[in-house]
Structures are given as C-alpha cells and as structure tokens.
Amino acid sequence: MNRELIVKQIEREVSKCARCGACRHLCPVYSEENMEKTSPRGKNSLLMLFLKEGGSVDEMGKILESCTVCEACVEGCPNEVHTYKIVLLGRSLVEKSKLEKEAYAIFNRNSLLKTGERVISVLQSKLMIKEGDLYRLRWRIGGIDKYLPQIPDKDFFSYYSELPDQGKFEKKVLFFTGCLIRYLYPLTGVHLVEIMNHYGWGVIAPEEQICCGLPALSSGFMDEFLESMEHNVRLFNRYKINHIISACGSCENTLKNYYREFAEFSTLSAEEIRVFSERIMDVSEFMLQVIGVDRDIFPSPEKVTYHDSCHLNRGIGVREAPRALLRNAGRFVEMREADVCCGFGGSFSVKQYETSQKILQRKMRNVEETGAEYLVAECPGCILQLNEGKEKYLSGELKVRHLVDYIYEKLFLK
Amino acid sequence: MNVDFESLLRNLRNILPPERISTRQAERYLYSYDATALEFYPDIVVFPTNREEVVGIVKLAGKYGIPIVPRGAGSGMSGGALPVEGGIVLSFEKMNRIKEINTINHYAVVEPGVITSVLHREVEKVGLFYPPDPASRNFSSIGGNVAENAGGLRAVKYGVTRDYVMALEVVLPDGTVIHTGSKTIKDVAGYDLTRLLVGSEGTLGIITEITLKLIPLPRWKETFLAQFSTPEDAISLVPEILSIGLPSTLEFIDGFSLRAVESYLGVNFPGTEGVLLIENMGNRGEVEHWAGELKNFFEKRNVKFLRAENEEQREKFWKIRRSISASLSKIKPNRFNEDVVVKRSDLKRLIAESYRIAKKHNILVADFGHAGDGNIHVNYLHDRKDENERRRAWRATEEMVEEVIKMGGTVSGEHGIGIMKKELLRKQFTEEEIELMKKIKRAFDPDNILNPGKIF
Numbered sequence: 053m054n055r056e057l058i059v060k061q062i063e064r065e066v067s068k069c070a071r072c073g074a075c076r077h078l079c080p081v082y083s084e085e086n087m088e089k090t091s092p093r094g095k096n097s098l099l100m101l102f103l104k105e106g107g108s109v110d111e112m113g114k115i116l117e118s119c120t121v122c123e124a125c126v127e128g129c130p131n132e133v134h135t136y137k138i139v140l141l142g143r144s145l146v147e148k149s150k151l152e153k154e155a156y157a158i159f160n161r162n163s164l165l166k167t168g169e170r171v172i173s174v175l176q177s178k179l180m181i182k183e184g185d186l187y188r189l190r191w192r193i194g195g196i197d198k199y200l201p202q203i204p205d206k207d208f209f210s211y212y213s214e215l216p217d218q219g220k221f222e223k224k225v226l227f228f229t230g231c232l233i234r235y236l237y238p239l240t241g242v243h244l245v246e247i248m249n250h251y252g253w254g255v256i257a258p259e260e261q262i263c264c265g266l267p268a269l270s271s272g273f274m275d276e277f278l279e280s281m282e283h284n285v286r287l288f289n290r291y292k293i294n295h296i297i298s299a300c301g302s303c304e305n306t307l308k309n310y311y312r313e314f315a316e317f318s319t320l321s322a323e324e325i326r327v328f329s330e331r332i333m334d335v336s337e338f339m340l341q342v343i344g345v346d347r348d349i350f351p352s353p354e355k356v357t358y359h360d361s362c363h364l365n366r367g368i369g370v371r372e373a374p375r376a377l378l379r380n381a382g383r384f385v386e387m388r389e390a391d392v393c394c395g396f397g398g399s400f401s402v403k404q405y406e407t408s409q410k411i412l413q414r415k416m417r418n419v420e421e422t423g424a425e426y427l428v429a430e431c432p433g434c435i436l437q438l439n440e441g442k443e444k445y446l447s448g449e450l451k452v453r454h455l456v457d458y459i460y461e462k463l464f465l466k
Numbered sequence: 467m468n469v470d471f472e473s474l475l476r477n478l479r480n481i482l483p484p485e486r487i488s489t490r491q492a493e494r495y496l497y498s499y500d501a502t503a504l505e506f507y508p509d510i511v512v513f514p515t516n517r518e519e520v521v522g523i524v525k526l527a528g529k530y531g532i533p534i535v536p537r538g539a540g541s542g543m544s545g546g547a548l549p550v551e552g553g554i555v556l557s558f559e560k561m562n563r564i565k566e567i568n569t570i571n572h573y574a575v576v577e578p579g580v581i582t583s584v585l586h587r588e589v590e591k592v593g594l595f596y597p598p599d600p601a602s603r604n605f606s607s608i609g610g611n612v613a614e615n616a617g618g619l620r621a622v623k624y625g626v627t628r629d630y631v632m633a634l635e636v637v638l639p640d641g642t643v644i645h646t647g648s649k650t651i652k653d654v655a656g657y658d659l660t661r662l663l664v665g666s667e668g669t670l671g672i673i674t675e676i677t678l679k680l681i682p683l684p685r686w687k688e689t690f691l692a693q694f695s696t697p698e699d700a701i702s703l704v705p706e707i708l709s710i711g712l713p714s715t716l717e718f719i720d721g722f723s724l725r726a727v728e729s730y731l732g733v734n735f736p737g738t739e740g741v742l743l744i745e746n747m748g749n750r751g752e753v754e755h756w757a758g759e760l761k762n763f764f765e766k767r768n769v770k771f772l773r774a775e776n777e778e779q780r781e782k783f784w785k786i787r788r789s790i791s792a793s794l795s796k797i798k799p800n801r802f803n804e805d806v807v808v809k810r811s812d813l814k815r816l817i818a819e820s821y822r823i824a825k826k827h828n829i830l831v832a833d834f835g836h837a838g839d840g841n842i843h844v845n846y847l848h849d850r851k852d853e854n855e856r857r858r859a860w861r862a863t864e865e866m867v868e869e870v871i872k873m874g875g876t877v878s879g880e881h882g883i884g885i886m887k888k889e890l891l892r893k894q895f896t897e898e899e900i901e902l903m904k905k906i907k908r909a910f911d912p913d914n915i916l917n918p919g920k921i922f
Contacts, residue, residue, distance in 0.1 A: 070795070072501045073541035073605045077581055086559040086579070087513065088496040088540065101495050111492055128604070130792040 054317060058141050058274070059103060065138050066096050068131045075125035075135065080393040081118050084410040090118045092125035092135040099142045113146035118404055120397030120411070121270055122362035137313060143272030156273045159231065159263040160280055166207055169235045173203040186443050196405045199440040201236065208238035209259050215245055221254025225338070226288060226296040226331070230303035231263050232432035240432065243460035244299055244335060250463070251343040255297075260287055264306040269314070270398050278318050281311050285320055285328045295342075296328075299335045299456050301364025301431035302398075308332040309367050334364060336373040336430060336455055346380040349462045356382035356458075357424035359415065359438065360391040361431030374430055374455050381462045385422045389414070394429075396437035409444075412437060416445040430455040471509065474530045478512065481522040486513040486560070497555040499548070500540045502886060503800075503850075506548045508535065508555040515560050517635065517643065517674045524672060525641035527554055533918050534639075536668040538578060538610030541602050543803065544884030546614055546667045550919040556672065558609050564588055565675070572680045573632055573649055578609025578673050585678075594680040597624035597714075600880065612676055615665030617880030622838035623714040623746075626880065628664045635675035636663060639911045649677055662906070667882050668917040670910040684714075686750035688757040689774040691783045692764060693738040697721055697833065700740030701813045703769070704837050708810065710763060711756045713746040716838025720817065723790050723832045730793035731785065738770075742837065743787055745780075790834055798830060798847035800856070802863040807841040808875035819869045820844045826865075827858040841879035868893065883921045891921065 075092035076082050088094040095115060102112045119139045126134055158164050172179075180187035186199040208229050218224070225248065233241045245255045265280030284307070288296055298304045308329045315325050339345045356378050364370045371391075378384045395401065395411030402408075415438070419427050427442070427450055429435055438452045453461075478487055488494060488511040498505045509532070514520045527534040533553030540547050549555050562579035569592050576585060582596075582603040589596050599618040600606055606616065612634075617626045633647035647653060647660035663670055694700040697720040704716065719727075721739030728734055735741070744760065746753050757773070764771045774780035794801060808816050817833050824831035824846065835843035844866055848859035867877050867890050877883075877890040892900065904922060907914075 070501065071499055071503060071540075073539050073602070076539060076541075076605050077583075078604075086562065088557075088559070089493060094496050097496060097499065098492055101492060107492060111490075115492075131795055132792070 055145065057317065058144060062099060062103065062138050062141050065134055066100050068133045069093065069096050070131055071097070072130065074128050074130060075133075078124040078128045080120060080122060080124065080395065080411045081404070081407055084407055084414070085118070089115055090407075092133075095119065096133065096135055096138055099138060109146055112142065116142045116146065117400070118407065120362070120393045120395065120400050120408075122393035122397070123366040124362070124393065127366060140269055140272075143270070144274040146272055148272060152271070153273065156268045156271055156276050159265075159267050160276060160283070162259075162262060165231065165235055169203060169207055170205060173205040176200075176203050184443055186439060194405070196402060197444075198402070199443055201436070201439065203236070204238055206238070208234045208241040209257070211238055211242045212245065212257055215242070216249065218245070218249075218254040218256055221249070221252060223252060224254040224256050224293050226291055226293045227255045227257040228261060228264070228284075228288070228296055228298045228303060228307060228332075229257060230298060230300040230432065231267075232436070233300060237432050237435070237454065240299060240454045240456050244297075244456045247339065247345065247456070247460055247463065248343075251345070253343065256291065256293060258287055258291070264303040266302055266306040266310070267398055269306070269310065274317065277314070281314070281318055282320055285311065285324055288331075289324060289328055294331060295333045295338065296331045297333050297335050297338050299430065299454065300433070301334075301361035301368065301370075302433055304332055304334055305363035305367030334368055334370045334373065334430075336377060337370060339459065340373045340376055345459060345463065346377055349377070349380045349459065351380060352382050352462070354382045354426060355385055355422070355424045356426040356428055357385050357387045357419060357422045358390060359387070359394060359419075359427060359429040359434060361429055361434045362391075362393050364430055365391050370430075374428070377455065377459060378428060381459065382426065385424055387422045387424070388418045390418075394434050394437045394441070396433045398433065401437060412441045413445050416441040419450065420446055420448070425449065425451060426458065427452045428455050428458050469509075469530050469532050474526060474532065475510070477526050478510070478523070481519055481526070482512060482514065486515075487511075497537065497540070497549070497557065500542045500545060502543060502545045502548070502884075504545060504548060504885075506550045507552065508549040509552050511555045511557060513557050513560045517637070520556065520637050520672060520674050521641050521643060523554065523556060524637050524639060527915055528639055528641065528913065531913065531915065533915050534672070535917050536578075536609070536613070536672050538607030538613070539581070539602075539605050541606045542610060542614060542884065543805075543881040544614070544878070544886040546882050546884040546917070546920060547610070548885065550885055553915075558607060561674070562607075567592060567594065567680075569594065571649060572682075574678045574680055576608055576676050576678065578607060578612070578676065580608045582606055582608055582611055589680055590683055593683050595683040596630065596678060596680055598627045598630060608676060608678070609673055612664050612673060613666065613668050614882040615880070617836070617839070617841065619715045619717065619836060621836065621841075622708075622716050623712045628661060630679045631660055631664050631676060632679050633677035634660055634663055634673055636671035636673050638671050639913065639916050643674075644671070647677070665882070667884060667920050669907055669920055670916065672916070684747040684749065686753045687745060687747045687780070688753050689745040689780045689783055690743070690757075690760060690764075690771055691774075691786075692742045692744065692769050692771040693735060694740040694742070694769070695737060697740035697817055698814055700742050701817055701837060703742065703767075704813055705810050707742070707744065707760070707763070708838065710759050711746075713744050713756070713838065714748075715743070715745040716836070717743040717787055718834060718837035718842065719743065719787065719790065720833040722830070723794065723834045724786075726793035726797055726832065727786050727789050730796060731789055733786065741786075743783055787834075790832070794832055794845060794847060798849055800850045801832075801845040801847045802859050804844045804863055804866060805835075805841060805879045805881045806844060806867060806870040806875055806877060807839065807879035808870055808873050810837075810840050812873045812875065813837060813840060813842065815873060816842055816844075816870065816875075820866055823862045823865045823869075827862040829855070829858050829862050831862070836879075839879070840875070864890075885920060888922065
C-alpha cells in the first residue's frame with residue numbers, strides 16, 4: 053500500500069470541496085444523526101485536519117466509520133467531490149488489528165468461506181434463535197441485534213455443478229456471483245442460470261473467482277482489495293465472452309467503477325481493467341434488453357415496490373430496467389425515497405449499528421406506506437438488511453425478494 | 467478573554483448531556499467553517515434540543531461573558547455563523563421539528579433547524595406553499611434563512627423570507643424569552659420587532675421558534691427560455707417583461723456563463739450571448755393568459771424563445787441555470803460572488819460596468835442571477851493560489867460595489883453582511899446611520915455576547 057499516493061489522492065479530492073453544505077441532507081447518516089461530523093462535508097474536513105495536523109487515528113477511524121458508501125453525496129455536489137472515495141482511502145490509513153486483517157483476508161479464500169458456510173449451517177440452530185424465516189443471534193454484544201437467513205449447507209457452485217452443461221449453449225455470458233449469492237443466497241444464482249438457459253443463454257461461472265474486494269476496501273484493507281481486483285480481472289480476461297453479468301449492485305459497482313478508480317494502486321494495466329470492466333452488465337438490463345423476458349411475464353394483481361440499491365443506481369446507473377420488469381409483473385408502486393440507502397453498508401450495519409437501524413426504520417416506514425405485498429431489490433446486501441427490517445419493524449405480510457427470484461417466480465411458478 | 471472554562475463546562479453539563487457538548491479540537495473544527503472558506507475555532511459547541519436548554523446556555527454565556535454564535539446548516543456565504551471571537555457555537559441541527567402546519571389559518575410553526583426544502587415538501591403535501599426558495603433550500607435551515615433574510619428565485623412575485631415571517635420566539639442575551647408578531651394577517655401593535663429580527667444575523671437575539679405564513683399551492687406553471695445575441699439585449703428587456711405581469715422567476719444568464727454550461731452539460735446555443743429564463747406559477751387561467759401575452763411580446767420583437775411543453779423540458783431549462791456554479795468552478799476554482807442589487811432600470815448599466823471593470827483588471831467575469839428583482843450575481847473568477855489574480859479579482863469586486871452604490875443599489879440582496887461585507891456596508895450607509903444600528907444592538911445586547919464581530 054502506497055501511503056503517500058493515498059494521501060495525495062485524498063488531498064486532490066478534498067481540495068475540490070467548497071464547503072457549501074449541499075451534501076449534508078443527501079447523506080442518510082447525517083439525516084438521522086444531525087451532527088456535522090456525520091455529514092460528508094464534515095468527514096472531508098476532518099480528514100484534511102488529521103492529515104495536516106495529525107491527531108488520534110482512532111478518532112479519525114471512528115468518524116470515517118459513519119458512511120455507508122452510498123455515494124448520494126456525490127450526486128448533489130456542485131463540484132463532484134467523491135466523498136465516498138475519500139472515506140475509503142481514509143479508512144485505509146487507519147491502523148487495524150492483526151485479527152481484523154486476518155478476518156478480511158478470509159474473503160479472498162474460497163475454501164475457508166466454504167468451510168465456514170458448512171459449519172455455521174450446522175451450528176445455526178444452536179447459535180441462533182429461529183424467528184419467522186430468519187435466525188436471530190442468541191447473544192447480543194453491545195446491543196447489536198442481527199438477523200440472518202438460514203445458512204445453506206452448500207454454496208452456489210455445488211448447485212451449479214448439478215445444472216446442465218453450460219458449454220453446450222451457443223450464446224454465453226460470464227457470471228460474477230459475489231460472496232452473498234455464492235454462500236448465502238445460492239438459489240438466486242441458480243434461478244439466474246435457469247432463466248438464462250430458458251432463453252438459450254449459457255452461464256459460465258468460473259469457480260476460481262473470488263470476492264469483488266468491496267468488504268476489504270470498505271474496511272480499509274487496500275492490499276486485500278487489490279488482490280481481489282487483480283485476481284478477478286486476470287481470471288475473467290481469459291474468457292473471450294462479451295458480457296459479465298452480476299445480480300449484486302455492490303459487486304457490479306466495484307468491478308465496473310472502483311476497479312478503475314483505484315487502478316493506479318494496482319499492477320494491472322489500464323487496458324486490462326478496461327477490457328474487464330466494460331463487459332460488466334446488470335442482470336436486469338440483460339433480461340430486459342437482450343433477452344426480453346418481459347414479454348413472457350404474466351402480470352399478477354399483487355402490489356410490488358422497488359428499493360434502489362445505491363451502487364446499482366448511482367454507480368451503474370440502473371434505475372429503469374428493474375422497474376420496467378416489475379411493471380410487467382405486478383402492480384408497481386413507487387415508494388418515497390426509493391433511492392435512499394437501506395442502511396446496510398456491509399460492516400457499517402454492525403460498526404454503526406444504531407444509525408444503521410434508524411436508516412432501516414425509515415426505509416421500512418416508506419415501504420409500509422405503499423401497502424405493497426412484495427418489496428423487491430437487486431442487491432443481496434440490501435435483501436439481507438431489508439429482511440431484518442421486515443422482521444423487526446413491520447407487522448404485515450411483506451415478502452422481500454431479489455429481483456431475479458421474483459422474476460423467476462413469475463416466469464416459472466405461475 | 468479570561469474565562470474559567472472548567473467551571474463553565476461543569477455548569478453546561480447540568481443543562482446538556484455530555485454527547486451534546488463538544489470541546490475536542492476535531493469536533494470544534496467542524497463548527498469553525500461555513501461556505502466562505504474561512505475558519506475560526508469555537509471554544510465549545512453545544513447541541514440543544516429545546517428552548518429551555520437554549521435559555522440555560524445563553525444565561526451561562528452571559529454569566530461568563532463568553533460569545534455565543536447561533537448556527538443552522540453552516541451554508542452561509544457571508545460568515546454569519548463563524549465564531550470570529552471564539553466562544554460557544556449553538557448548533558440548531560437537533561432542533562429541527564415542524565411543530566404545526568395549520569391548514570385553516572395557513573401558517574407553520576417550526577424550530578430553526580428545519581431544512582427549508584423539508585418544509586416545502588411537508589406543506590405542499592397538504593396543498594399549501596412556502597414561497598421563499600433560496601438556491602440552498604435543500605440544505606440551508608429556516609433559522610439561517612430568517613437570520614440572513616434569505617431571498618431566492620421566486621422573490622420576483624412572492625417576496626423574500628421576511629415577507630413570510632409572522633411571529634418569532636426569541637431568547638435575549640440575558641435569558642429572557644420574548645414573543646414578537648402574531649399569527650394574524652394584520653398586526654400593527656407596537657414596533658415591528660419581527661421585521662427587525664429577521665436579517666439581524668444572530669446579533670440581537672436567538673430565535674427558537676418561527677411562525678411562517680403559507681399560501682395556497684399554485685397549481686399551474688409556464689416556463690420560457692429566451693435567447694439573445696448580446697447580454698445587453700437580454701437584460702434591457704427585463705422591465706418590459708415585468709410590466710406584462712409579474713412572473714414568479716426571471717433569471718438572467720450571460721454569454722460567458724452560458725458557454726461554461728455548454729461545455730459542462732454538452733448542450734449548444736450557438737450565437738446566444740444572453741438568456742432570460744422566465745417562469746410563472748399560479749392558477750391555470752391566469753398563468754396561461756400571461757404566457758400568451760409573453761409569447762406575443764417575444765414574437766413582436768423577433769425574440770428567439772422556447773416554451774417548456776412538459777415537466778421534462780422545464781427540468782432541462784432549469785438544469786442550465788443550476789449548473790452554472792459547477793461549470794464555472796471547472797474554469798477557475800474560486801470566485802468572489804457578489805449579490806448586489808440595483809433598480810431594474812439600472813440592470814443594463816450594472817452588467818456593462820461589470821464587464822468594463824473585468825477588462826480593466828484583466829479578470830474573468832460571469833454575470834447571472836435574479837434579474838427580475840435586480841439581484842445579479844457578479845462573479846469575478848480567480849484561483850486563490852494565484853495571489854496576484856486573487857487581488858485583482860478582489861479589487862474588481864470592490865469597484866463593482868462602488869458602482870452599485872452610485873446607482874442607489876445595495877451591497878447585499880440576500881447573503882447578508884456577516885464579516886465578508888463589513889467594509890462594503892460602510893460605503894452604503896453614513897456614520898450616523900450605522901451608529902443608530904449599533905444603538906439598537908446595544909439595546910438588545912449591552913454586553914455584546916451575541917455573535918460579536920458581525921455586520922459593523
């Protein structure tokens with residue numbers, strides 16, 4: 053990790069800030085906490101202060117924690133200051149414990165993740181209490197009350213190996229699964245493959261792919277992030293297939309944008325990254341524009357609303373395709389603040405538990421207001437958070453679905 | 467200043483929980499700045515959540531003789547919220563409740579920390595309208611708007627913040643709570659302290675509750691974009707356009723600003739050196755009639771114009787206006803942003819002078835803004851790091867203001883004086899006039915603890 057280069061990049065970005073304050077109320081964290089230190093302008097200013105005058109690194113780390121990396125601040129900034137980038141770079145300057153470093157290194161080790169998945173799957177009923185469809189942690193540390201879905205006993209690739217040979221299809225796409233689909237929601241991945249196959253597309257998912265690197269980057273582990281980036285770019289560039297599809301907004305944004313934005317720290321050439329990232333395509337756009345699944349969806353009368361995952365919306369610019377699909381599938385109702393973060397933000401949801409929950413409560417209030425029976429999103433991170441929100445804050449019979457699963461149900465289960 | 471901070475803090479902790487008192491350097495730094503790019507550290511930052519806490523804090527400040535500076539969103543352009551003499555910054559970020567929206571008597575009662583656009587959204591939900599819309603409406607607070615008497619784009623037809631403040635609850639420097647104005651439409655009882663406090667920049671009292679007048683929500687809008695081959699052609703037409711009937715908004719964009727936006731947005735207006743953006747809102751019949759007359763007016767004078775046919779097109783027009791600031795910062799990072807105001811008959815002279823002065827000092831200038839109320843933002847562009855260029859830009863700014871005063875205009879239409887325009891204020895008023903203002907300040911705040919170092 054090149055500390056000097058990181059500091060220089062932060063300085064370059066922060067110097068664009070005119071301190072007008074336009075970002076404050078776009079920030080989901082500020083909107084709940086109402087203190088300058090949680091606003092994008094405040095975070096930028098503090099980082100500059102620390103770099104100029106030194107100060108407690110712990111304090112800096114604490115302040116930089118209060119960001120979900122939703123990128124909303126960039127959207128409203130007249131000078132386009134990339135505060136999320138400043139935050140990510142700043143987090144990499146904060147010292148971390150060895151234990152934490154090792155924990156994040158696990159994201160890049162498939163064998164460890166796979167073993168972990170099996171172990172937790174077996175132990176889940178001992179460690180957690182079943183509530184509704186979810187499991188709730190039995191012990192609460194520091195008041196943190198988290199819910200998880202049932203951990204599957206096998207990962208996506210165990211299912212994938214039982215699916216028809218994908219090589220036999222003439223038309224092919226590459227599939228970047230991402231950790232959450234791979235280990236937590238493997239059936240979403242299976243449904244994606246089955247939809248694609250139904251329309252004559254083979255789905256090539258290289259098993260050696262590793263985490264996109266966002267968890268590491270977002271916790272300040274630049275080296276581990278770069279390892280992910282270099283591994284995935286080299287791996288996928290061996291395949292001469294036009295599209296790399298993904299069903300996780302956060303992975304997509306990392307692969308398409310963050311790999312480019314942090315390119316200068318890596319050993320990859322700009323050309324290698326370009327060839328990789330320009331092939332990234334979101335599954336909703338693929339389903340709508342390339343294969344046109346909408347013509348086969350039989351519309352049902354159920355009310356459905358959509359939550360924009362921040363990275364898919366702001367990072368990739370996908371807003372319309374999921375809505376277009378949903379308009380075909382059910383009675384689509386737009387919720388208020390659909391594009392406001394759900395409060396997940398990876399480790400943010402634990403490290404800044406209380407704020408994360410306040411943001412989530414607001415999201416669930418907006419969902420409730422629509423009277424929708426289905427809440428659809430297109431990022432498994434959001435799905436994790438929204439399911440928890442439903443369990444904790446809503447009493448009705450709301451069903452939370454990943455877009456792929458929802459479309460799959462409409463195509464094949466009706 | 468010789469203050470026993472330990473004792474002051476002990477007393478403060480009796481009023482507020484520790485998480486709402488900041489004394490650490492990093493936290494104080496966050497309240498040292500606003501949109502002026504200047505920095506002054508406060509000694510303490512406090513976050514009250516109700517009037518009683520404000521009273522307690524103010525009493526302590528008085529007892530210890532320490533300055534107290536109220537602060538909303540910290541988005542001001544004149545330094546109003548900067549603690550130039552240190553002391554306590556009283557942040558209203560956590561006093562942001564809308565207490566009442568009265569749909570029968572058409573008023574809203576709010577705390578100072580409410581964000582202006584949040585109020586807009588909430589009152590519009592029930593068919594009411596709060597017209598003042600400063601460009602910062604999405605992030606500035608009502609308290610800040612009232613303290614600076616903020617203007618906005620719709621001021622042409624609807625007036626400014628002052629015109630909508632009906633009543634105030636104010637904490638005086640000795641901790642006394644007073645109420646000014648009333649919730650009635652007419653009220654001439656006694657001196658009009660409400661209008662005195664609006665725009666007083668936190669120097670007379672600390673506002674803890676504001677009653678705002680609302681009006682029925684206008685339901686129809688018409689928007690025009692007129693193009694001219696010189697900026698003078700555009701601006702000269704303003705008085706006649708206003709005579710057709712007051713639009714809600716009449717904005718001017720000069721050629722330089724337009725070119726900046728063109729490259730920024732990738733739009734193209736070849737041969738256009740001046741733009742007027744005109745919008746009217748109200749009931750359908752009235753606004754459509756107005757639009758018809760404006761159309762005839764343009765056609766008779768062979769003015770090239772576009773009329774927004776739908777919301778999407780309207781949004782495109784406004785995007786041009788809204789993108790000017792960002793576009794200019796791509797050309798030069800800094801600018802002295804004047805908010806001078808002249809009579810509409812002097813608008814042509816104002817922009818001519820701004821160009822003459824720019825040429826004289828060899829500096830780039832962009833003129834745009836609220837032509838409908840004579841409030842043009844004259845921007846002398848520069849790079850702060852280039853000391854020579856910065857000085858030339860400042861000199862140009864001063865000369866511009868002198869010209870404005872000669873025309874009988876004002877040095878600030880909506881940003882306030884704060885610390886940025888103290889010298890300029892002295893050019894506009896006589897010593898006697900300023901002394902009278904100081905006497906008023908002393909009557910409210912004899913010990914000068916409220917936002918000291920501002921205005922004068």
